[in-house]
Amino acid sequence: MVVDDEQDIRNLAKKNLELSGFSVITASNGDEAIEKVVSESPDLILMDVVMTGKSGLEACKILKSQDKTRFIPIIIFTVLARDVDKKLVFDSGADDLIVKPFTRESLTSKIEKCLKESRINVFSKQLKMESDDLKGKKILFEYDPSTAYPRCVRQFALERASKGEKVLTMTKNGSVIKDSFVNDKDIQIIDAPSQPLLSTITRDFKNQDLTLIYDSLTDLALSTDNSTAYQFSREAVKLLSDTNITALFLINPSAHESKEINSLRGIFGNQIIYGKDGVKARIT
Numbered sequence: 123m124v125v126d127d128e129q130d131i132r133n134l135a136k137k138n139l140e141l142s143g144f145s146v147i148t149a150s151n152g153d154e155a156i157e158k159v160v161s162e163s164p165d166l167i168l169m170d171v172v173m174t175g176k177s178g179l180e181a182c183k184i185l186k187s188q189d190k191t192r193f194i195p196i197i198i199f200t201v202l203a204r205d206v207d208k209k210l211v212f213d214s215g216a217d218d219l220i221v222k223p224f225t226r227e228s229l230t231s232k233i234e235k236c237l238k239e240s241r242i243n244v245f246s247k248q249l250k251m252e253s254d255d256l257k258g259k260k261i262l263f264e265y266d267p268s269t270a271y272p273r274c275v276r277q278f279a280l281e282r283a284s285k286g287e288k289v290l291t292m293t294k295n296g297s298v299i300k301d302s303f304v305n306d307k308d309i310q311i312i313d314a315p316s317q318p319l320l321s322t323i324t325r326d327f328k329n330q331d332l333t334l335i336y337d338s339l340t341d342l343a344l345s346t347d348n349s350t351a352y353q354f355s356r357e358a359v360k361l362l363s364d365t366n367i368t369a370l371f372l373i374n375p376s377a378h379e380s381k382e383i384n385s386l387r388g389i390f391g392n393q394i395i396y397g398k399d400g401v402k403a404r405i406t
Contacts, residue, residue, distance in 0.1 A: 123162070124148045125155040125169040125178065135168065138226040143305065144233070152176025156184055159191050163270035166237055168229075171200040171211070179214040186215030190400045193244045195236040199224070242284050245277040249394070249403040253281060257331075258365040259405060260358075262390040263372045264383070266397045272302040274396050275335065278370060282333040283308040287368070290323065293337040299372070300337075320361050331366050338372035339386065348382050355389045370394075 124135045127150050136146045147162055149155040151173045159167065167185070169178040176184075178198055185191040195217040200207065203221045211219045217240075220232050246253040265271035283289045292312045293300045303309045312319070323334065336358070343351035355371065362369045371390065375383050387393060393404040 123155065123158065123164040123167045123169075125150075125152070125167060125173070125181070127151050127170065127173040131170070135229070138229065139233070142226065142230045145305075152178060152181030155181050159185060159194065161270075163273045164194065165273075166233060166240070167194060167196045168233070169196060169198055171198055171202070179210060179216075182214040182216050189248075193240070193248055195240045197232060197236060241277070241280040243281060245274070245281040248274075248277075248401050249405075251403065251405065253285060255405060256282075257285075257368055259392045260362060260369045260390050261371065261392045261394055261405070262386055263370050264375050264393060264395045265372060267374050267376070269396060269398060271396045272298045274401055275299060275337075275370070275372070276302045276306070279303070279309050279333065279335060280306065282368060285331070287331040287333045288327060289333045289335070291335040291337065292319075293335075294341070297337055299335070320358055324361050324364070324367070327367075328364075329366065333368045334362065334370070336369070336371045338374065340372070340374040340377045343378065343382075348378070352382070352385055352389075355386055359389055 124132055124139070124146055125148070126132045126135070129150070132148045132150070136148055139146045147158065147164060149158050152169075153175045155167065155169065156176070169181065171178040182196050182198065185194065185196065196215070198211045198214070198216045198219045199222055200211065200219060201222045208219060217236055218232060220229060243253050246256060263275065265274075279289050279291065289309050290312055291299065291303060291309055294313060300311055303311060323332070339351050339355060342354060358369070358371070373383070373386065391406055395402050
């Protein structure tokens with residue numbers, strides 16, 4: 123996200139970043155930025171200091187104080203380069219700053235550095251856990267479809283990939299999960315998952331650290347029936363029982379009866395719940 127009250131600067135930054143392969147949304151002031159960040163959940167925010175309404179530093183402090191947004195990296199850009207100005211920027215909670223004017227190359231380099239650093243532990247930090255605590259777990263990921271849950275799943279995948287694990291996502295064409303990984307070369311997409319394919323995966327990646335994301339048990343239940351989804355889950359957990367395999371199975375609880383969800387929770391034991399209030403976990 124690019125935040126600046128000068129339209130020319132917003133448009134220029136947006137154009138340069140899109141030329142570098144980024145998808146970009148914009149906001150014209152701090153208040154609009156706060157509203158859009160909550161609804162859009164960008165991977166990174168590039169924000170000017172001096173704007174009408176809330177300043178960039180004020181907006182940064184607010185975003186860094188909220189559980190749902192405090193892990194999104196923020197780069198402040200400014201024409202002020204004195205030590206006192208830099209101190210104010212970092213005191214606001216910003217992750218980095220860049221001094222105007224800047225080149226497309228220097229901006230891209232700064233953004234890529236921030237993104238790389240944020241992906242290492244951003245998902246587990248939201249859960250107030252260590253990343254290693256998730257390794258080898260088979261997790262039921264319960265999501266509210268009205269939220270930015272694909273971004274949360276993507277954070278999980280990128281964090282596992284940053285640990286050197288092979289990450290496979292089993293999904294279908296047109297899914298929001300598949301679309302969220304479109305530019306991520308470290309994530310391998312597998313279409314039309316099936317039980318035999320799980321057996322093939324465990325054989326092909328034997329003794330290798332692997333993360334598997336299955337999207338989704340709800341689609342499976344709706345295309346077949348709930349008993350099929352239940353049986354598939356039982357067999358999948360058995361097939362993926364090795365401690366070097368971490369697995370995340372997505373489900374939309376609102377599409378199921380409570381007894382069906384409770385049965386699936388009993389299979390997995392571990393839960394991550396992503397709703398309007400953010401993400402929380404029950405990991406044993």
